[in-house]
Amino acid sequence: MQVQWGACPADVAADAPELQCATVPVPLDYGKPEGTQIEIMVSRRASENPSKRRGVLLLNPGGPGGSGLSQPADLVALGAPASVLDSYDLIGTDTRGIGHSSPVSCGFTADQDYYGNIPPYAADDAAVAEQARRAKAVADQCAANDRDGRMRHLSTANMARDMDRIRAALGEEKVNYFGLSYGTALGAAYASMFPERSDRIVLDSNIGDTFLDRDGMRRFGPGAEQTFPDFAKWAAARHDAYGLGRSPEEVRSTYFALAERLDATPVAGVDGPVFRLATFVGLYREASYAQLAQLWQSVRDSDEEAVRRQLAENGPVGARSGPGTPAPAAEPAEADNAWSVFLAVTCNDVGWSEDVETYRRAVAEDRSTRCTARPVPTSCPAPTGGTSLPSRRCGSATTVRATS
Numbered sequence: 001m002q003v004q005w006g007a008c009p010a011d012v013a014a015d016a017p018e019l020q021c022a023t024v025p026v027p028l029d030y031g032k033p034e035g036t037q038i039e040i041m042v043s044r045r046a047s048e049n050p051s052k053r054r055g056v057l058l059l060n061p062g063g064p065g066g067s068g069l070s071q072p073a074d075l076v077a078l079g080a081p082a083s084v085l086d087s088y089d090l091i092g093t094d095t096r097g098i099g100h101s102s103p104v105s106c107g108f109t110a111d112q113d114y115y116g117n118i119p120p121y122a123a124d125d126a127a128v129a130e131q132a133r134r135a136k137a138v139a140d141q142c143a144a145n146d147r148d149g150r151m152r153h154l155s156t157a158n159m160a161r162d163m164d165r166i167r168a169a170l171g172e173e174k175v176n177y178f179g180l181s182y183g184t185a186l187g188a189a190y191a192s193m194f195p196e197r198s199d200r201i202v203l204d205s206n207i208g209d210t211f212l213d214r215d216g217m218r219r220f221g222p223g224a225e226q227t228f229p230d231f232a233k234w235a236a237a238r239h240d241a242y243g244l245g246r247s248p249e250e251v252r253s254t255y256f257a258l259a260e261r262l263d264a265t266p267v268a269g270v271d272g273p274v275f276r277l278a279t280f281v282g283l284y285r286e287a288s289y290a291q292l293a294q295l296w297q298s299v300r301d302s303d304e305e306a307v308r309r310q311l312a313e314n315g316p317v318g319a320r321s322g323p324g325t326p327a328p329a330a331e332p333a334e335a336d337n338a339w340s341v342f343l344a345v346t347c348n349d350v351g352w353s354e355d356v357e358t359y360r361r362a363v364a365e366d367r368s369t370r371c372t373a374r375p376v377p378t379s380c381p382a383p384t385g386g387t388s389l390p391s392r393r394c395g396s397a398t399t400v401r402a403t404s
Helices: 011-013 071-077 080-086 127-145 156-169 182-193 214-218 220-236 248-264 272-282 286-300 304-314 336-349 356-367
Strands: 021-027 038-046 055-060 088-094 175-178 198-204 398-401
Touching: 021 156, 038 071, 038 127, 038 156, 038 220, 055 071, 055 080, 071 088, 080 088, 088 156, 127 336, 127 356, 156 175, 156 182, 156 248, 156 336, 175 182, 182 198, 214 220, 214 356, 220 248, 220 272, 220 286, 248 286, 272 286, 286 304
Parallel strands: 055 088, 055 175, 175 198
Antiparallel strands: 021 038, 038 088, 198 398
């Protein structure tokens, strides 16, 4: 089977009109390859120099739950070198369950007390117990909304198998791959499962394995701690503009003072856990530092109107209204699909303890280090299952595997 390229969906074409799109049929259940088929949508930015073309470069932005159809255009906009653009057709994908590839939904709504895949900071044991209760409710909700049983087939192993179907449909003997964050797990899984079909594999910002488990989630905290000094140095250099501290140490003290103040007295519905989550998200890239500093200013000054506006425009998805702020009850959450895929994949890839005490001990240990933003490890809020993967650990921040 060869793919038939055509126009991309309107939402993709609006931002990346130069891309072409196509669908590739894959089995819903690889244990029954002749059974129900689902469609995986892929996008393409073809090499403009066929004489230098050496193959395809499959891309994944992370997640699990991130849409990748616009990623070829994103790489061009970020300044991908001509050597890459000439050598490869750039291939974006909505992996199974995401966006335009047979999407799934847990039915999250905008008014729901849920802040996504980074569990909120837990100040004490009661907060851990409350998060466990919320996780159980989300598990039940996902199961109730999975009416056709597709969620149990969302796993990193199946996404890697889908990649190999895409490779074949593109008429390629081997795959080149570039993955970010969770995309490193998918790339490592593919190279483990299909080594003879793996060419150049680039893994950036490794999560450390072929899946995201509880240890991987706990690494988010140390990751924030390691990144926070970059923001603190940036903010201290701009004290005259933001007033958050004249030194990185003062900026760090400001963070703890604001978080503890919000634990006691929220501003515009923003409490300590939401503030910590917003800071965590704001540390992902330097381009977000100004927006994060403005949010800190508004919280410090108890400027409720500014806080609401800034969360609506730039806040982490799920925290944009702030707790206690009304939202239309029937309106789907903006990140419903992404959250649903994340939960299904992480729960299907590995087994998670159902003992809340396991998480309580881990949270107490992490909390005692007084890190800037350590999320709460919590039990997996969706049914477990799926297929295990051989482990392929990648120790460095960027790993390149090249066979030619």
